[in-house]
Amino acid sequence: MEDQKQRRTEEFRSWLFLTAIMAPVLAVLAVSGYGFVVWMWQTFIGGPPHY
Amino acid sequence: MLRDLARRYWRTLTRPSAYYSLGFLVVSGFVAGVVFWGAFNTGMEFTNTEQFCIGCHEMRDNVYQEIQPTIHFTNRSGVRAKCSDCHVPKDWTHKMARKMQASKEVWGFIFGTINTREKFVAKRRELAEREWARMKANDSLECRNCHEFMSMDFTRQGKRAADAHSTSLASGKATCIDCHKGIAHRLPDMSKP
Numbered sequence: 087m088e089d090q091k092q093r094r095t096e097e098f099r100s101w102l103f104l105t106a107i108m109a110p111v112l113a114v115l116a117v118s119g120y121g122f123v124v125w126m127w128q129t130f131i132g133g134p135p136h137y
Numbered sequence: 138m139l140r141d142l143a144r145r146y147w148r149t150l151t152r153p154s155a156y157y158s159l160g161f162l163v164v165s166g167f168v169a170g171v172v173f174w175g176a177f178n179t180g181m182e183f184t185n186t187e188q189f190c191i192g193c194h195e196m197r198d199n200v201y202q203e204i205q206p207t208i209h210f211t212n213r214s215g216v217r218a219k220c221s222d223c224h225v226p227k228d229w230t231h232k233m234a235r236k237m238q239a240s241k242e243v244w245g246f247i248f249g250t251i252n253t254r255e256k257f258v259a260k261r262r263e264l265a266e267r268e269w270a271r272m273k274a275n276d277s278l279e280c281r282n283c284h285e286f287m288s289m290d291f292t293r294q295g296k297r298a299a300d301a302h303s304t305s306l307a308s309g310k311a312t313c314i315d316c317h318k319g320i321a322h323r324l325p326d327m328s329k330p
Contacts, residue, residue: 094156096149101157104150105169113173121233128234 184236185221193246196220199257203322210321223279223321224268262325269314277313284313 154162183189191197201220204210209218226232244250251257272279286306291299305311318324 093149096146097154097156100146100149101154101162101165105165109166109169110173114177117177117233118237120230121235121237124230124234125237 181232181236184239185225187219187221190220195246195251195257199251199254200322207321218283218321222282226275226278227282261323262327262329265318265322265325269318272314273312280313280317 187201191201209223211217225235249256251260286302289302291303294302301311301316305315306313
């Protein structure tokens with residue numbers, strides 16, 4: 087019984103951590119990483135393209 | 138103890154949930170994604186506001202003062218450009234790149250690279266050259282977001298303007314920024330080559 091309660095708590099905390107912290111942080115890191123790569127690309131390989 | 142805890146949570150994360158249904162997990166993930174993207178874009182929009190730009194005195198006391206008497210800020214029709222209209226690309230990829238580039242401006246703010254009028258004026262040429270190069274490279278895209286060549290009525294332009302627009306601009310030999318430098322902020326000292 088105690089074990090089931092613990093499992094429930096751990097599942098809830100894991101869910102909260104994934105949705106509220108890990109996913110948003112990863113998304114922000116991915117977007118800023120992408121922006122950074124484009125910036126470095128523009129700096130060293132070819133500046134803002136014609137379009 | 139800590140190892141134990143980590144192992145237990147790793148197990149929780151890697152096996153199917155016993156207490157939360159697949160439906161709840163998928164829907165909650167979807168909703169959280171929508172909320173996140175909304176918040177992310179709201180934050181991104183906020184960094185595009187004038188209020189944000191002039192939050193630091195380098196912008197407020199220099200470039201913001203200079204744009205106010207120009208036609209891009211005050212004019213008969215009340216349509217005006219704010220900082221991001223000219224200085225932040227609209228296209229998503231280039232916008233993100235520009236936002237990351239702005240981290241260098243945060244660096245400059247922290248270390249006071251242009252924190253006095255004198256330092257700003259001394260660096261103005263370098264800063265201006267960078268913006269001119271950018272606009273030259275993208276064919277003055279930010280000008281063209283509002284000023285449409287196809288909609289220009291040469292008969293309503295001055296002769297000098299009509300002459301230049303119907304030849305150099307029309308043929309693509311020159312782009313807006315080639316002639317229209319120093320229109321929104323004062324020109325740097327151009328005496329040196």
